[in-house]
Amino acid sequence: MQVQKIEVIANETGGNHRTEKLLPGILAQLQATFGDYSLHKTEYHGHAEKLAAALCQENSDQPQTAWVLLVIGGDGTLHEVINGLQKNGGRKVAVGYIPTGTGDDFARAAGISEQPKKAIAQIAAASQPTALDIGVITMRHGEKHYFVNNIGIGLDALIVHLTNHSSSKMVLNKFHLGNLSYPLNAISAYQIQEPYPIRIKNAQGAHYQFERTFLMTVTNHPYFGGGIPIAPPADLQDHSLYLVLVEKPKLRGLPSLVYKILSSHSMDTPAIFHLKDTAFSLNVASKQHIQIDGEEGYSPIITRLSLSSQPFLI
Numbered sequence: 001m002q003v004q005k006i007e008v009i010a011n012e013t014g015g016n017h018r019t020e021k022l023l024p025g026i027l028a029q030l031q032a033t034f035g036d037y038s039l040h041k042t043e044y045h046g047h048a049e050k051l052a053a054a055l056c057q058e059n060s061d062q063p064q065t066a067w068v069l070l071v072i073g074g075d076g077t078l079h080e081v082i083n084g085l086q087k088n089g090g091r092k093v094a095v096g097y098i099p100t101g102t103g104d105d106f107a108r109a110a111g112i113s114e115q116p117k118k119a120i121a122q123i124a125a126a127s128q129p130t131a132l133d134i135g136v137i138t139m140r141h142g143e144k145h146y147f148v149n150n151i152g153i154g155l156d157a158l159i160v161h162l163t164n165h166s167s168s169k170m171v172l173n174k175f176h177l178g179n180l181s182y183p184l185n186a187i188s189a190y191q192i193q194e195p196y197p198i199r200i201k202n203a204q205g206a207h208y209q210f211e212r213t214f215l216m217t218v219t220n221h222p223y224f225g226g227g228i229p230i231a232p233p234a235d236l237q238d239h240s241l242y243l244v245l246v247e248k249p250k251l252r253g254l255p256s257l258v259y260k261i262l263s264s265h266s267m268d269t270p271a272i273f274h275l276k277d278t279a280f281s282l283n284v285a286s287k288q289h290i291q292i293d294g295e296e297g298y299s300p301i302i303t304r305l306s307l308s309s310q311p312f313l314i
C-alpha cells in the first residue's frame with residue numbers, strides 16, 4: 001500500500017521487555033521498507049491511548065486515510081491504541097500491528113506473524129486495509145470502551161486481578177516464566193470465585209438467565225489467555241461476538257472441562273454455553289471482577305456489548 005505518513009507507537013516493556021531488545025532491528029526494517037516515520041515511545045501504563053488520541057488531533061486537518069499508525073507491543077498496547085483511535089475520530093485510520101507481547105492473542109487470530117520481520121513484510125504487502133471487528137462496551141451512563149480480544153466477568157477477571165497483584169508474577173517474570181502465574185492463580189481463583197446470577201439479552205431480544213455463573217467471557221475471536229481456543233469458530237471478520245458461559249462445575253468435573261477447552265472442543269460440551277450475536281446486554285446485580293483485554297475493573301449493573309471496526313494492514 002502507498003503510505004503518505006507513518007506514525008509509530010512502541011511499548012518497550014511489552015513481552016516482559018522483549019520489545020526493547022527487538023526495537024532497534026524493527027525500526028531499521030521500518031526505515032528500509034517505508035522510509036521516514038515518527039516514533040512515539042510509551043512511558044507509562046495508559047500512555048498509548050493518549051498518544052493515539054493526540055495523533056488523531058494532530059492529523060485532524062487531513063483525511064484519516066492519509067496516515068497510518070504502526071503499533072509495536074502486546075495485546076495491552078494494541079488495546080490502548082484502539083481505544084485512543086475509536087474514541088477520538090480515528091476509526092478509519094489503518095493500523096499495522098507488529099506483535100512483541102507475551103500473549104499476542106489478537107495477532108494469532110488476525111494471522112499476523114509473531115516474527116517482527118514477517119509482520120513488517122505483511123504490512124508492506126497489504127494492498128489495502130481490511131476492516132476487523134472491534135468489541136464495544138457501553139456503560140450505564142453511555143461511556144464507551146473498546147476491546148480487541150475479550151471482556152470477562154467472574155473467574156477469568158479474578159485470575160487477572162490475582163495475577164496483577166501477586167508477588168509471584170514478578171519472581172516468575174525474572175525467569176521469563178511470567179505465563180505460569182496465570183495457571184497458578186487459576187487454582188486460587190477457582191476456590192475464591194462464588195457463582196453469581198446473570199441475565200443476558202441478545203440482539204433479537206431473547207432472554208437467558210443463569211443462576212450459578214462461574215465464567216462469562218464475550219470474545220471477538222477464538223483465543224484467550226495466550227492461545228487457549230475458547231471460541232474456535234469466532235472470526236475477526238464475521239461481525240459477531242461470541243459469548244461463552246460456564247456454570248460452577250463440581251471439582252471432579254473440572255479436569256474434563258479444562259481438557260475440552262484446551263483441546264478446541266469447548267463447543268461440544270453441554271457444560272459450556274455458547275451464544276453468537278452482533279450485540280448482547282448483560283445484567284449482573286452483584287459486584288464482580290471484570291476484565292477488558294486484561295485490564296481489571298468491577299462490573300457495572302448493565303452493560304451493552306456491540307461491535308465497531310478498525311482497518312488493519314494484514
Ligand SMILES: Nc1ncnc2c1ncn2[C@@H]1O[C@H](COP(=O)(O)OP(=O)(O)OP(=O)(O)O)[C@@H](O)[C@H]1O
Pocket residue numbers: 011012013014015016042043044045046047073074075076077078080100101102103104105294
Ligand atoms: N513505559 C512503560 N512502563 C510501564 N508500563 C508500560 C509502559 N508502556 C506501556 N506500559 C504498559 O505495559 C502493559 C503491558 O504491555 P503489553 O500488553 O503491550 O505487553 P504484554 O503484557 O507483554 O503482552 P500481552 O498483552 O500480549 O500479553 C500495558 O498495560 C501498558 O499500559
